[in-house]
Amino acid sequence: MNSERPEEPAEPAESEGQERGTPIGRRVLLGTLGLGALGVVAAPTLQRGMESFLAGAAENDPTGLTDLLPNGGGFRYYSVTSSTPRKNAENYRLKIDGLVDRPATYTLADLRAMPQTRMVKDVQCVTGWRVPGTPFEGVRLSRLLDAAGVRSSAGAVRFTCFDGAYTESLTLDQARRADVLVALRMQDKNLGHSHGGPVRLYVAPMYFYKSAKWLSGITVTEDVQPGYWENRGYDIDAWVGNSNGRDDEPTS
Incomplete structure (x- = not known):
C-alpha cells in the first residue's frame, strides 16, 4: 500500500504516461536472497549497502517478489499502483x-x-x-x-x-x-x-x-x-492500540 501493507490489492490499471517498472528476474532474485543472508551476518556497512540495493530493486519490481527479501531497516517499498512518478526539488509542488x-x-x-x-x-x-x-x-x-x-x-x-x-x-x-x-x-x-x-x-x-x-x-x-x-474496511480513526481490533502499545 502507499504507507504499509495490510492486504494484497488487486492489480491496478497502469496510469497513462507512466512506465511500468521492469520486474527482476528469477536469477537476480535468488542471487539477492543469498546476498541478503550474507548481509545479516556481515559488517554493518555491508548490511546498509544491501538495504540500499534492495530498496532500489523493489522500486522497479511491481510483482512484489522483493517482499521475500530481508530488510534490516524494518521498512519495505509498497504502493497501491503499479508505478509512481518521481518528484524532486525542481518539480515537486x-x-x-x-x-x-x-x-x-x-x-x-x-x-x-x-x-x-x-x-x-x-x-x-x-x-x-x-x-x-x-x-x-x-x-x-x-x-x-x-x-x-x-x-x-x-x-x-x-x-x-x-x-x-x-x-x-x-x-x-x-x-x-x-x-x-x-x-x-x-x-x-x-x-x-x-x-x-x-x-x-x-x-x-x-x-x-x-x-x-x-x-x-x-x-x-x-x-x-x-x-x-x-x-x-479499515478504521478511519486509526489510533494505535485502540482501533482495527488491535491492542498494540501506543506510539505517541
Missing part, C-alpha cells in the same frame, strides 16, 4: 486548498525554509510489524493550516498523493495535533522515493496507513472523507 481563505502552493524549498520539528517515535503497522525509535522531521501540519486560514465551516482535512490513487483524511482536531507532520526527512535522511518522498504525511499516534506517502494535496473539507484503506 504541495497544494493547499478547500475551505481556506488563502490557498497556497509550496515548493520543496518553501517547505524546507519553514521551522522544522523532529520527533522520534515507534512506527506501528496495522498488520503487526513495528519499527522502534524512528526519527521523522518536517513542518507541523497545523502551521500550514494556520497559514492558509481555515474557515469556520471546516471540520476535516483530506490528503491526496501523486501516485494518483491514495487518499487519507483526518478530523481538523487530529490534523492540528503537534505530532502530525508534513515530513521531509525520515531516519535522519531526506525522504527518498521508496519512503514516500520527497514529502509525506506523518501521523505519529495512528497506524502507519494514515501516514500517506507521496503527498501532493491538502484539502480542507467540511466532513471526513474515508481514505483508500478506509474504503476497504
